Amino acid sequence: MENITIRPLNIDEVDALQHISRITFLETFADINTEENMQKYLEESFSVAQLSKELSNPLSPFYFAELNNEVIGYLKLNIGEAQKENAHENALEIERIYVLQDYHGKKVGQLLYNKAIEVAQQLEVAHVWLGVWEKNFRAMSFYKKNGFVAFDEHVFMLGDDRQIDIMMKKVLE
Template sequence: MSVIIKKASVADIEILQQTGRQTFAETFSESNDEAQMKKYLEESFATEKIHSELSNPDSHFFIAWEEGHPVGYLKLNSGAAQTELQDGAALEIERIYVKKSHQGKKIGQLLYAKALDVAHELQKSYLWLGVWEENHKALSFYRKNGFYEFEKHIFRLGDNEQTDLMMKKNLE
C-alpha cells in the first residue's frame, strides 16, 4: 500500500465533502439519531462552509490518497480558525478522518505525522483536539501518541449534546 498525503485546495471541495460525510457517518451513525445525523452532515459539509474553511489561511487540509482514491483527510487550525482555544502557540487537529475500509492501515498515523510536521513548521508549542468520550478507538490512538486530557466541552450534533474530552500534546 502506497499512501500519499497532499495539501487540499478549493478544487478538492467535493472530495472533502464526500470523505467527511462518509467517515463521520461510518463512525457515529450507530450512536446517533438518523435525522440529527443527516442535518449535521448537511450543515458541516456544506459547499459554502468547506469553501470558506479552505480559503482561510489559518486552516490546513490534507488528503490521504491511495492509488488515486481518497481514503482519509486531516484538518488543522491555527490562530482564530481554532474552534475553541485560539491560542497562538497551539495547532488544533480538528479532524483526522479515515474511511472504515482503510482503518488499521496506519493512515491515521500518517495524517497525524503530517499534523506534527505542520506544527513544527509553524513553530507551535502544542497540539490539541477534542474527542467524543465514547470514541474509545480515537482516545486510544491519541493517548498512544502522547496526548493527555486537560478539559471537557460539549459537542452538539443536532439537538443532542455530547461530551468531548479535550486533549493536548506538548511539543517541546
C-alpha cells in the same frame, strides 16, 4: 501500506472533500446517533458552502490521504485565530482526522497525524490539541498512544444532542 500520499487540498476539491467527510462521519458515528441528528449535522457542517468557506481559510489547512489516487482519509488543522477554542498563538488544533473504515488499522490515521505534527513543528508551536467525543474510544486510545493527555472538556452539539468532547493536548519538545 505502500503508496499512501498525504497532500494539501485546494478549493477546487470541495466536492471530493464533501464526499469523504460525509462518508467517514457516517461510518464513525451513525451507529450511535439518531438518523435525524446525523442528517442535520451533515447538512450544516459538510455542505459545499461550509466546506468552501473552511477551505478558503489559510489558517485551516486540509490534507488528503490517497492510495493510488483514491482519497481514503483527510486531516483538517486550525492555526491561530482559526482554532475553535483555546486559541493560543503558540498552538495548533487538529480538528479532524477521518479515515474510511476499510482502511482502519492500516496506519493511514497515523500518517495523517504525523503530517499534523510536522506542520506543528514547522510552525514551532508549543502544543497540539484537539477535542474527541467521550464515546469515541478508538480515537481516544489513538491519541493517548501518541502522547496526548486530557485537560478539559466541552460541549459538542450533534443536531439536538448535547455531547461531551474530551479535550486533549500534547506538548511538543
